[in-house]
Amino acid sequence: MxxxxxxxxxxxxxxxxxxxxxxxxxxxxxxxxxxxxxxxxxxxxxxxxxxxxxxxxxxxxxxxxxxxxxxxxxxxxxxxxxxxxxxxxxxxxxxxxxxxxxxxxxxxxxxxxxxxxxxxxxxxxxxxxxxxTVQERTESLISTQLEIIRRLGRAAEFKDNETGLHVIRMSHYSRLMAESMDDVSEKWSNLVFNAAPMHDIGKIGIPDSILLKPGKLDDQEWQLMRKHPEFGAHIIGEHESELLIMAREIALAHHEKWDGSGYPYGLKGEDIPLSARIIAIADVFDALTTERPYKKAWSVKEAVALIDEESGKHFDPSLVAIFHEVMPEILDIKEQYAEAQQADN
Structure with missing residues (x-):
């Protein structure tokens, strides 16, 4: 020795x-x-x-x-x-x-x-x-917490998505966009990636009859559907954890729109948390290009065209530009985590 x-x-x-x-x-x-x-x-x-x-x-x-x-x-x-x-x-x-x-x-x-x-x-x-020893136990605890968050995210998605791969894809899309921004840290990008799966946790509070309805929702059903961001914020609650703080703001604000026409609070522009603005694009793109009970999957070209059309209305224009920059990587993720039915087609 x-x-x-x-x-x-x-x-x-x-x-x-x-x-x-x-x-x-x-x-x-x-x-x-x-x-x-x-x-x-x-x-x-x-x-x-x-x-x-x-x-x-x-x-x-x-x-x-x-x-x-x-x-x-x-x-x-x-x-x-x-x-x-x-x-x-x-x-x-x-x-x-x-x-x-x-x-x-x-x-x-x-x-x-x-x-x-x-x-x-x-x-x-x-x-x-x-x-x-403390470091190893801390890393183990963090790993367990992240896995719980991912599983809860998938639990929400299982109500209207059989595989739960939506949360995996849109989390990666969000990370790619965050990493391409000049003024955010690697730590913040990782927080976005790890908090993203919780964006729709509030769907747990929405009846299956609404989530799985094959046709359009009526006014009463739509009003209840619009409550899922607030349900999500209540489920996540108030915590000191940076990860859970971000998960809550994403859950609450990912349906807000750049022009102020979103819900639940009608936030506008940069009043919407940056994390939620990123998630909004990633979530919509994946939802459009994935088959759901109420619609067929759109092509990538059609989905990108709609996001471009909604730039400055639904979406932050600067983030739409970043979305285009990372499109090659997004398509790689989309293929890697494709739904079984779509992968077979």
Whole structure:
């Protein structure tokens, strides 16, 4: 097993020789005679597991070296032990406040140095193990939450779409559009993708007799159908989760229209959340090009023509332009997740 690496930083060669003599039987020792050299070694690969750092050095003292190490994400997690002749309580307190894990005063005693290093390395590896465990459990929880959201989205779609592939396709369409925008982050695009399946969760509150009706809805049926965005918002509820916040705004606003003629609130233009404006195009395109109980599937050409016609009315014109930009990728997704019946035709 490779020896753990200890970086010893001291501007006095004799002090480095003393410390090296103490540590070499158990550790691989690297040395730096200046703060600048220490920063370079600490950031190199492989990184030292722990740093023994003198305080009183010319040009850049140990406190400044510690500050810079802790400010750099590459070296911030390396444990630092100050080794110095400065033994005043305020000196030790200041060093610990900067992020050091321990403070050894000179002249050093070999048994103390070895014991302190062994203890701090054990704590370091224990913390790394705990952090890894927490990260794995967090990732597992997030994965479970996302799967629940997708399943709930599909549950809503099963009421008027036998396979539930609609939510998969339109989620990918939405992600493609979001990723092509200049002023949104990758994190936000992923939120759109993961929240999109919940856009029609409110359909759970709509009777099957309405959702599956093969003909046109009468006025009373249509009024009830128009309530599904609000039903969806109530189902999702109020949460601190960024994902559920976006899922709620999408569920509530994906039937609003750019010109203000949509529902449930008649929002207009940029008053409609950007996420919902993206979903509106993705949802309508997929709905048009998929067979439903009340209609045959439109061709891609026909669906695109309608979206172009509704640019500035139903849809945000800038997003319609982006929709055209990503059309090749959209068609790839459409083919990949085609309905079985359509794929056979």
């Amino acid at each position: 490779d020896k753990q690496i200890v970086l010893v930083v001291d501007d006095t060669p004799d002090n480095i020789d003393v410390m090296s003599g103490i540590l070499r039987p158990d550790y691989k020792v690297k040395a730096a005679l200046s703060g600048a050299k220490a920063l370079k070694i600490a950031a190199s690969t492989p990184k030292p597991e722990i740093i023994l750092l003198d305080v009183m050095m010319p040009e850049m003292d140990g406190y400044e070296v510690c500050k810079r190490l802790k400010a750099d994400s590459i070296t911030a997690d390396i444990p630092i032990i100050f080794v110095t002749a400065m033994n005043a309580e305020e000196d030790e307190t200041y060093g610990l406040e900067l992020g050091a894990v321990d403070y050894i005063t000179k002249p050093v005693r070999p048994s103390i140095v070895k014991a302190r290093i062994k203890t701090q390395l054990a704590l370091y590896y224990q913390n790394r193990h705990l952090e890894k």
